[in-house]
Amino acid sequence: MPPVAAPEAGFPWIVLAILLPLAGMVAALPLGRHARALALLLIPAGLVVALLLAAQVWREGEVTYALGGWTPPLGIALRADGFSAVMVVTTAVVLLGVALFAQSSFRAPPGEETRAALLFWALLLGLWGALNAAFLGNDLFNLYVALELLTLAAVPMASLEARAETLAAALRYLFFALAGSVLYLLGAVLLYGAYGTLDITLLAERAGPEPVTWAAAALMTAGLLAKTALFPLHLWLPPAHAGAPAAASAVLSALVVKASFFLVLRLWFDALPGVMTAAAGQLLAALGAGAILFGSVLALHQVRMKLLVAYSTVAQLGYLFLMVPLAGGGGAAQPWDAGAWSGGVLHAVSHAFAKAAMFLAAGLFLRAAGHDRIAELRGMGAALPMVTLAFGLAGLSLLGLPPSGGFIAKWLLLTTAMASGQWWWALVMFAGGLLAAGYVFRALTPLLARTETPVLPGRPVPRHQQWAVLGLALCSVALGVAPLMPFALLQVGRPEAAEEGIG
């Protein structure tokens, strides 16, 4: 692991990646009706910053930055490894697609400021900054603040339409998220009391396998799982994600739940690498398996398309946790670790694109038909061919069919499950794939059905929104065609033993 670099080494893109969106959120409030223009300006700029940060990590290896010049344990450090760089870039690309989609739906009449328009763009910028702060933080308390920022930006997004049922869903989301925060904070306090530091890199050197560390890890993991909505703590997710406006659902389902998952990996693999036992890794994966089976079966039973897509998120989040025992969580480094790590991360990224595309597509069907009851969307495929294509492509990635990012991800996880002798996880993945095929085709079949009279959209669907959906779906497919570049970047900052094997 390289030493903490002096702040002047290289341009601090890592700071700018957090600063830009947060400054935008602050400026959005006095700017009022111009908040939308500001966000549309900052999001492409933020993508450039994210790419420059990724290039820096690619060229120079791990990037660290001591804020204020105060090095840990006194100060707070930011750290970007390959995983964080990939997540920061993914976030920026998804937000670009979502912003392109939302620029017409959250647009106030000229000269006027509306509640939904101002809040959507201000919250979107705040959420973006919170995500980057979570992906780039290297201090457990600072990550707690980033999670709070994320929760308080995400919850109002879920109830932006302010109907009674979305308010109830958002309130439930808030309770789960705050309970998760408290548990996480308790664990962080215990670790500070035991080891005198909150810095992840320093903790990795100091923390040993002892009761206080296990208690802290258990509390923090439980808190993060509540925020990730891993089965059986998923109850809040479907109503909150399905009740939000399409653009907000896309961000919540594609990105927000991934931040707490990212922190689970940070905790297990980076902060407390020698602490987790193999049994704990198996338990986490067992919850993931429960999520895959339970979420998929419930997705199959949904009548409304947005709820189907939301339950599919519950299921797909499960795959992420299968990577924990496969990538060596709770054991010595194995030759297949790198493959499992890449598979898990690739799944997080391709699911982000696919799920954003699916929620936006569902939003467009809802807009065109005036409802999202799956059975009554017959013939909508002919009316909105581009959106249907996007829904199908995103579904391809969820199923894990080639060529798609989802295919490579699931293939890597499957082969590592076999290589490591943990064949039972492979069985779960096969079952999950079949069930996913079931719910994706159940949604697609009515869309593609031939009708006697051509179906016309009740309300016109703007072209740029259709392009945004298709663009995101294509990203998720393209990951399957060019997976090698992110693969090498992902290994930056991984323990050396895990880099040797290729899955």
Added chain:
Amino acid sequence: MTALWLLDLCLVAVILAVALSAVAARDLFAATVFFVAYGLLIALAWVRLDAVDVALAEAAIGAGLTGVLLLGVTARVHMEARTPGPGRGMRLAIGAGCAAVSVALAAAVLSLPVPAPSLVPAVEAAIPATGLGNPVTAVLLAFRGYDTLLETLVLLLALLGVWSLAPDRLWGGRPGLRHRARPEGTLAWLGRLLPPIGLLVGVYVFWIGSDQPGGAFQAGTILAAVWLLAIMAGLSDAPPVRSLALRLVLVAGPVVFLGIGTAGLFVAGAFLGYPPAAAKTLIVTVEAALTLSIAATLALLVAGAPERAP
């Protein structure tokens, strides 16, 4: 020595009793009152632990502000509309789960090393570079200034979350109802008497914060209370949320903090760094702006979502 030990023992017993009463109370109002009392007693406990800064923050925000927010909620929530709680079996399971977590936590806390690993020497070595006398302020504004910056944004987002509850047609309007008080009544009298004193105390707590316990969060809470008192006494009205002046006050703290932090990139070699010669001046400037914004944000959090047409 024995007297203080007895005092601590009583304090612990009363804290536990009040906490239990807050959890067990059937009536929302009673639970809130117990919760406020609990916050004040915890503040006393912090004083006994020589953490006066934490005590001030707990009393101002944990007991005071949260108490006011909860009282506002009890006034709006009708108990008869409450859905039936979980059944007996579920309640027992929840209790057992909570007990298990508590026991594990207690065991973990008792197993912590004594003396605890401490950053006090590191703070003492670094504090001269900040020009401050209060180590807590040095941690909050210098060493871990990034946390504080993000926390002020958390407050701002919380306010946006409250505002998001406004009906669309009332967007931009004033929060809450117009308060009226009898001109010769107690409230109006207190509304005239207390604000000048509160203002003075608030400014003092902010100013003393660089060398003694105090600072932006505690001062901001006091100033928010002053403003709320004036509003409740009918002497002033909550501003409409579309007001540009109000929004500039709300973002002043984060803007100054971000601006000085970014300047640090060029003059101190790091984002959120201060050149030692100007460190204290810059930190006090940030604190002043933060005090203003925190006061406005907290007051508006209590005032609630817009309820009157613009």
